[in-house]
Amino acid sequence: MARLDQLPEPMRSHIADLPCPHFEQTPRASGPELAKRRVAIISTAGLHRREDRPFGGMEGDYRVIEGDTPAGDLVMTHISTNFDRTGFQQDWNLVFPIDRLRELAADGVIGSVANYHFSFMGATDPAKMAPHAENLARLLAGDNVDAALLVPV
Amino acid sequence: MGALANYLENEGIPTTQISLIYEHTEAIRPPRALWVPFELGRPLGVPGDAVFQRKVLIGALRLLEAESVPVLEVFPEEAPAKAGDAGGTDETWACPVRFSPGQADETGPEKRMQAFREEVAELRNWYDIGVQKRGRTALSHFTPEDAAALFCDYLSGKDILPPDETGPPAVALRLAAQDLKAFYYEAAISRPGAGIPDSEAFTRWYWNQTAAGQILRDVKKRCETDGDKEMRMAGRMFLVPMGI
Numbered sequence: 459m460a461r462l463d464q465l466p467e468p469m470r471s472h473i474a475d476l477p478c479p480h481f482e483q484t485p486r487a488s489g490p491e492l493a494k495r496r497v498a499i500i501s502t503a504g505l506h507r508r509e510d511r512p513f514g515g516m517e518g519d520y521r522v523i524e525g526d527t528p529a530g531d532l533v534m535t536h537i538s539t540n541f542d543r544t545g546f547q548q549d550w551n552l553v554f555p556i557d558r559l560r561e562l563a564a565d566g567v568i569g570s571v572a573n574y575h576f577s578f579m580g581a582t583d584p585a586k587m588a589p590h591a592e593n594l595a596r597l598l599a600g601d602n603v604d605a606a607l608l609v610p611v
Numbered sequence: 612m613g614a615l616a617n618y619l620e621n622e623g624i625p626t627t628q629i630s631l632i633y634e635h636t637e638a639i640r641p642p643r644a645l646w647v648p649f650e651l652g653r654p655l656g657v658p659g660d661a662v663f664q665r666k667v668l669i670g671a672l673r674l675l676e677a678e679s680v681p682v683l684e685v686f687p688e689e690a691p692a693k694a695g696d697a698g699g700t701d702e703t704w705a706c707p708v709r710f711s712p713g714q715a716d717e718t719g720p721e722k723r724m725q726a727f728r729e730e731v732a733e734l735r736n737w738y739d740i741g742v743q744k745r746g747r748t749a750l751s752h753f754t755p756e757d758a759a760a761l762f763c764d765y766l767s768g769k770d771i772l773p774p775d776e777t778g779p780p781a782v783a784l785r786l787a788a789q790d791l792k793a794f795y796y797e798a799a800i801s802r803p804g805a806g807i808p809d810s811e812a813f814t815r816w817y818w819n820q821t822a823a824g825q826i827l828r829d830v831k832k833r834c835e836t837d838g839d840k841e842m843r844m845a846g847r848m849f850l851v852p853m854g855i
Contacts, residue, residue, distance in 0.1 A: 460648065467854070529746075537848075561665065
């Protein structure tokens with residue numbers, strides 16, 4: 459249960475005390491209706507292809523996950539020991555819902571699924587992610603993505 | 612997560628997100644977020660339940676059509692228990708892997724390491740069967756035997772020589788700990804009649820009833836006095852969960 463007040467100590471205090479960056483304004487980018495959007499997954503679960511570099515520290519970088527990566531090639535090297543991984547072991551869609559997205563595209567709920575998806579490691583200082591996010595935005599635009607689905611862990 | 616949404620949105624990419632910690636999302640104010648009342652590590656709610664996952668996903672994607680931002684919606688359903696799940700108490704999930712009596716309680720470092728190696732060997736067949744059945748493993752870089760050897764070498768005071776691709780010893784230690792735990796999980800659920808434990812039942816079993824759990828506590832303790840600060844950090848933070 460991720461209700462903060464129901465987490466056991468010392469987890470509750472650890473999470474409650476994590477600094478949150480302050481943004482004066484909430485930015486807004488626009489796009490077409492959902493049925494025409496091209497969707498990419500941006501995970502912060504520390505996911506990557508097995509042969510790719512593991513996440514070593516908290517540098518704010520990301521890994522590229524091609525849309526046709528087989529389930530067996532996707533691994534998680536997030537630094538934290540404090541969240542459940544057994545759900546991901548049973549079903550990768552629990553964290554990286556690529557099969558669900560494909561079904562939504564086939565049913566016309568969304569327009570299409572991107573060719574490339576991305577994963578960061580979420581325990582990282584957001585300021586370190588910022589320059590990588592700028593690069594990522596260009597890659598997403600290059601794949602004609604107009605909806606980034608951000609999935610935490 | 613919310614900060615990343617703001618960065619991408621500033622660069623012109625519309626975003627929507629799932630939120631696991633309401634208070635963080637409320638503070639960061641990303642454009643669009645759906646808070647879900649699920650366990651950390653399970654943002655789509657339930658493994659193997661495509662219908663439920665789809666509901667969560669559509670809930671988050673629909674926010675892309677919200678009239679104004681920021682919008683922080685609450686997903687109205689709890690994650691249902693999956694049919695066939697073995698549940699959250701020791702009484703309802705007992706791992707069918709029976710280790711030799713007292714194996715997890717061996718005292719003395721040598722005996723404890725021996726018990727640990729035997730445990731890994733006992734689980735190996737079930738792990739292999741599970742991988743064959745599921746067509747997948749979550750182990751990333753270490754075989755269980757290599758992970759076990761790394762920990763035993765470290766506890767024996769030997770230099771540890773991690774494979775090149777895992778980077779420095781502190782990273783290798785963490786990855787080996789993650790792979791070892793994944794191995795125990797995949798092996799334990801592959802035994803006939805084992806069922807699928809919920810995360811709490813698995814955690815209790817792994818940390819309290821296996822030699823692996825004890826060995827990792829020993830490694831954590833040794834890391835705390837290591838001369839390398841990255842190893843001390845790994846021991847303090849990245850091998851054993853908080854509260855264990």
